[in-house]
Amino acid sequence: MSATSAAPLLALLKESDDSVRSYALESINGIVDQEWPEVSNDLPDIEALYDDLSFSNRKIAALVASKVYYNLGEYESAVKYALAAEDHFNIDEKTQYVETIVSKSIEMYIKLSTKKYETKIEQDINGKLTLIFERMLEKCVTTGEYKLALGIALEGFRLDIVESILKGRLHEDTEANTLKLLNYVLTASSTTISNSLFRIDILKSLFEIILSMTSVDYFTLSKVVVNLNDPEYAVRLFEKLQTENNDGLSYQIAFDLVSSASQGLLTDLIKQLTEKKFPTQLLTILSGVPTCDMQTTFLLNNKNIDIGLLNKTKSSLDGKISLFHTAVSVSNGFMHAGTADNSFIKNNLPWLGKAQNWAKFTATASLGVINKGNLVDGKKVMNPYLPGSRSSSRYIKGGSLYGLGLIYAGYGSDILDYLKCHVVENSSKTADADIDVLLHGASLGLGLAALGTNDAEVNEVLSEVLYNDSAVSGEAAALGIGLTMLGSGDEDTVNSMFSYAQETKHGNITRGLAMGLALVNYGKQEIADDIINKMLANEDALLRYGGAYSLAMAYVGTGNNKAIKKLLHIAVSDSNDDVRRAAVTSLGFILLRDYTTVPRIVELLAKSHNPHVRCGTAFALGIACAGKSLDAAVEVLEPLTKDPVDFVRQAAMIALSLILIQQTDKLNPKVAEINELFQNVATNKHQEGLAKFGACLSQGIMNAGGRNVTIQLENPETNTLDTKSIVGLVMFSQFWYWFPLAHFLSLSFTPTSVIAVRSKDLSIPKFELNCFAKPGVFDYPKLYEEEASKEVAKVATAVLSTTARAKARAKKMKKEKGEDKEEPQEISEEKTDKTGETEKKEEEAKSAEDGFVKNRYSAIPYKIENMKRVLPQQSKYVSFLKDGRFTSVRRTKNISGIIVLNDSQPGEPIELIKTIREIKDINAPMPKPFKVEDDLDFNNLV
Numbered sequence: 001m002s003a004t005s006a007a008p009l010l011a012l013l014k015e016s017d018d019s020v021r022s023y024a025l026e027s028i029n030g031i032v033d034q035e036w037p038e039v040s041n042d043l044p045d046i047e048a049l050y051d052d053l054s055f056s057n058r059k060i061a062a063l064v065a066s067k068v069y070y071n072l073g074e075y076e077s078a079v080k081y082a083l084a085a086e087d088h089f090n091i092d093e094k095t096q097y098v099e100t101i102v103s104k105s106i107e108m109y110i111k112l113s114t115k116k117y118e119t120k121i122e123q124d125i126n127g128k129l130t131l132i133f134e135r136m137l138e139k140c141v142t143t144g145e146y147k148l149a150l151g152i153a154l155e156g157f158r159l160d161i162v163e164s165i166l167k168g169r170l171h172e173d174t175e176a177n178t179l180k181l182l183n184y185v186l187t188a189s190s191t192t193i194s195n196s197l198f199r200i201d202i203l204k205s206l207f208e209i210i211l212s213m214t215s216v217d218y219f220t221l222s223k224v225v226v227n228l229n230d231p232e233y234a235v236r237l238f239e240k241l242q243t244e245n246n247d248g249l250s251y252q253i254a255f256d257l258v259s260s261a262s263q264g265l266l267t268d269l270i271k272q273l274t275e276k277k278f279p280t281q282l283l284t285i286l287s288g289v290p291t292c293d294m295q296t297t298f299l300l301n302n303k304n305i306d307i308g309l310l311n312k313t314k315s316s317l318d319g320k321i322s323l324f325h326t327a328v329s330v331s332n333g334f335m336h337a338g339t340a341d342n343s344f345i346k347n348n349l350p351w352l353g354k355a356q357n358w359a360k361f362t363a364t365a366s367l368g369v370i371n372k373g374n375l376v377d378g379k380k381v382m383n384p385y386l387p388g389s390r391s392s393s394r395y396i397k398g399g400s401l402y403g404l405g406l407i408y409a410g411y412g413s414d415i416l417d418y419l420k421c422h423v424v425e426n427s428s429k430t431a432d433a434d435i436d437v438l439l440h441g442a443s444l445g446l447g448l449a450a451l452g453t454n455d456a457e458v459n460e461v462l463s464e465v466l467y468n469d470s471a472v473s474g475e476a477a478a479l480g481i482g483l484t485m486l487g488s489g490d491e492d493t494v495n496s497m498f499s500y501a502q503e504t505k506h507g508n509i510t511r512g513l514a515m516g517l518a519l520v521n522y523g524k525q526e527i528a529d530d531i532i533n534k535m536l537a538n539e540d541a542l543l544r545y546g547g548a549y550s551l552a553m554a555y556v557g558t559g560n561n562k563a564i565k566k567l568l569h570i571a572v573s574d575s576n577d578d579v580r581r582a583a584v585t586s587l588g589f590i591l592l593r594d595y596t597t598v599p600r601i602v603e604l605l606a607k608s609h610n611p612h613v614r615c616g617t618a619f620a621l622g623i624a625c626a627g628k629s630l631d632a633a634v635e636v637l638e639p640l641t642k643d644p645v646d647f648v649r650q651a652a653m654i655a656l657s658l659i660l661i662q663q664t665d666k667l668n669p670k671v672a673e674i675n676e677l678f679q680n681v682a683t684n685k686h687q688e689g690l691a692k693f694g695a696c697l698s699q700g701i702m703n704a705g706g707r708n709v710t711i712q713l714e715n716p717e718t719n720t721l722d723t724k725s726i727v728g729l730v731m732f733s734q735f736w737y738w739f740p741l742a743h744f745l746s747l748s749f750t751p752t753s754v755i756a757v758r759s760k761d762l763s764i765p766k767f768e769l770n771c772f773a774k775p776g777v778f779d780y781p782k783l784y785e786e787e788a789s790k791e792v793a794k795v796a797t798a799v800l801s802t803t804a805r806a807k808a809r810a811k812k813m814k815k816e817k818g819e820d821k822e823e824p825q826e827i828s829e830e831k832t833d834k835t836g837e838t839e840k841k842e843e844e845a846k847s848a849e850d851g852f853v854k855n856r857y858s859a860i861p862y863k864i865e866n867m868k869r870v871l872p873q874q875s876k877y878v879s880f881l882k883d884g885r886f887t888s889v890r891r892t893k894n895i896s897g898i899i900v901l902n903d904s905q906p907g908e909p910i911e912l913i914k915t916i917r918e919i920k921d922i923n924a925p926m927p928k929p930f931k932v933e934d935d936l937d938f939n940n941l942v
Contacts (some may be wrong), residue, residue: 368403514546
């Protein structure tokens with residue numbers, strides 16, 4: 001029936017005959033999409049027909065009402081009546097109306113399901129809404145849209161459907177294809193699932209499904225274990241591996257866990273595996289000792305330290321000024337981080353002797369950065385400065401204990417008792433200024449050594465120092481508690497820290513507790529919302545400051561929209577500049593997995609009238625894009641290096657160094673320009689102190705670890721967040737208040753190496769790998785050289801007045817004869833040469849960009865030796881030799897880090913690379929078996 005008006009049909013609705021009203025409704029249903037404005041006037045009558053239980057066609061009335069509400073934009077009511085229409089609402093109908101209603105139904109279901117799961121309140125969800133949700137997922141599965149179905153099921157908290165889909169694919173498809181879906185769910189659980197409890201349920205389910213596979217993918221299983229952070233599942237992983245009798249696989253996963261799991265998980269795992277009598281070699285790997293030994297050996301053997309640059313900067317900065325002395329100490333620590341090379345300190349003892357008070361503390365602690373991971377000799381190196389040594393300075397003693405913590409950070413089991421004893425012995429003597437400084441260093445060191453262990457005894461020891469209420473030691477103790485209880489979310493710890501933060505009269509302690517709370521709530525997401533809201537609503541700006549960082553740590557790497565909106569609101573509305581700066585900085589932590597969006601999000605904030613907001617913008621970019629060499633981030637930061645405010649320039653330079661760390665001139669043409677900027681600022685006497693401090697630190701970061709480390713906030717193999725690196729960055733950002741905390745950045749340094757070890761004995765064989773990249777692309781940037789033009793100028797020759805007059809007369813005579821054809825002066829030639837040289841350099845730079853950056857691949861490989869530098873961008877071009885003796889136990893496209901090898905010729909001799917530990921022969925070899933004779937000739941014994 002065609003009609004230009006719905007009026008006649010609407011009139012029929014008022015009839016008493018059911019058949020007439022039914023006819024009218026069915027007819028209206030056919031034209032409602034065109035005539036809905038007119039039909040909407042009679043909507044109450046249509047709804048009344050649905051409410052009339054005696055009316056036989058009430059479901060048609062519901063469908064018509066739904067369509068009217070849909071056209072009115074009232075989607076919630078439209079869904080309500082569509083569900084009431086039951087069979088009359090056809091989910092398979094290909095119309096915009098049906099697609100919209102289904103979409104809105106799913107949104108409503110997810111909203112209700114989320115509320116039900118998070119509040120744990122039993123509430124019934126409309127069965128018809130559930131039916132549409134489930135039918136939609138069935139439709140996705142039928143059409144092969146498995147990832148879409150899994151994604152919707154995860155959003156709706158329907159783990160039962162997720163399990164059903166995965167088990168169904170495991171039964172009907174290949175394990176390889178099912179594994180792709182399992183990895184999709186694993187990635188979604190760590191990036192898009194906002195509820196931490198549901199995430200744990202998903203991970204536990206994935207663990208069981210993977211474990212049930214015929215061919216277990218142990219590397220995916222290890223990712224699940226790292227995300228779960230539960231020793232019970234880690235033990236089950238190694239028990240399953242033990243049944244395979246594949247030691248190489250076990251060792252590779254153990255090395256992976258050392259690089260990605262928390263110290264608490266590793267400690268508990270070692271304890272349980274020791275009780276179960278697992279092989280000693282596996283337990284040794286899990287202790288972290290071999291990893292640290294190999295990495296220290298790599299950094300020492302391959303160091304490429306730019307001593308010329310460091311010496312130039314040192315000579316340009318007055319060591320008597322504490323700010324500059326600290327800058328050089330920290331920069332030196334960064335440049336030599338992990339190399340165990342103290343030569344710069346030994347060669348500059350008079351200069352270092354200029355340090356006073358806390359600058360002396362920082363300089364001593366820098367030895368810890370230099371020897372980071374040197375578990376063999378760490379305590380021996382620090383011994384001349386530790387309490388009980390000949391040193392009388394309290395700052396040296398305190399700095400040495402802090403340095404000891406930096407050496408053993410994340411691997412502190414061997415040094416924990418030593419540091420604990422110093423804290424216990426002195427915790428009641430905080431009234432003594434000397435002891436207070438010592439306790440400051442000891443508390444920081446103890447927190448670092450106990451990082452993430454959740455050790456109750458350490459917590460108690462540090463709490464005693466905290467409650468003595470001394471500003472110096474109390475702040476460090478608060479930070480130490482946060483480091484120890486990292487990511488625990490322990491309710492008692494959180495409540496006691498928050499309460500004391502409001503009671504103490506010392507701002508330093510309040511700030512220390514606020515940052516400590518941020519660390520305790522690391523990764524806790526919605527579980528931390530309550531304490532975060534209390535901190536952000538507090539009158540004390542220091543607690544609001546900590547609240548911003550707590551939000552960053554709780555939602556780190558999640559890209560959570562709610563958290564981002566809250567931080568942006570704080571950034572533009574809080575009355576305190578420090579809080580606003582913290583809020584903008586915190587954006588970098590939340591968005592570090594989605595780092596490409598950060599420049600766009602903070603672009604306007606970079607132009608804020610408030611310098612603290614601009615400063616926070618720089619740090620946010622530096623944190624999120626650390627080690628990524630993102631051009632868009634560099635473009636936002638470059639104008640900030642010319643900012644009129646010194647601390648904004650400081651932040652911009654540090655951020656640039658974080659982003660461009662380990663970049664070569666050919667990977668990024670900006671590297672040379674940025675390095676020159678740092679040098680100009682550091683050596684320019686007209687620059688403000690804070691800017692020079694920032695330039696000096698930036699040089700240290702750009703050349704960190706002997707130019708053999710980078711910053712990776714996400715583990716490339718496990719795709720999990722690198723907790724130590726994140727903690728290092730968040731603590732480094734606190735140098736704004738306390739310079740010694742800058743040393744924490746060393747926790748973020750990751751060696752860029754390939755270290756391949758044999759599975760049978762963990763020895764490092766000398767062999768070569770192929771690199772299918774164009775030669776020179778990944779070479780070190782050139783070392784600093786003094787400019788040749790800075791030679792001493794020649795003394796001008798004296799010219800007599802008579803000589804000058806004679807030359808003038810000769811010139812005049814030449815001009816009169818027309819012989820005056822002036823030749824180009826030398827200065828012009830020099831200018832021309834320089835112009836040509838500049839153009840040549842520009843052409844070379846363009847050629848480098850076109851020929852290398854855009855196309856780094858080469859069909860003809862060059863060789864790389866084992867235990868050598870391999871940049872993250874380079875690893876994809878590296879591979880084992882075809883038909884070579886060694887192959888990796890792991891199939892991977894990126895060759896980097898510690899790799900366990902299969903040896904096809906285990907009986908054949910091969911030259912080995914000795915580590916520092918092996919050279920020092922700490923563990924003497926076991927004596928050969930011998931037989932005791934009854935009669936010994938004592939005369940022949942030596």
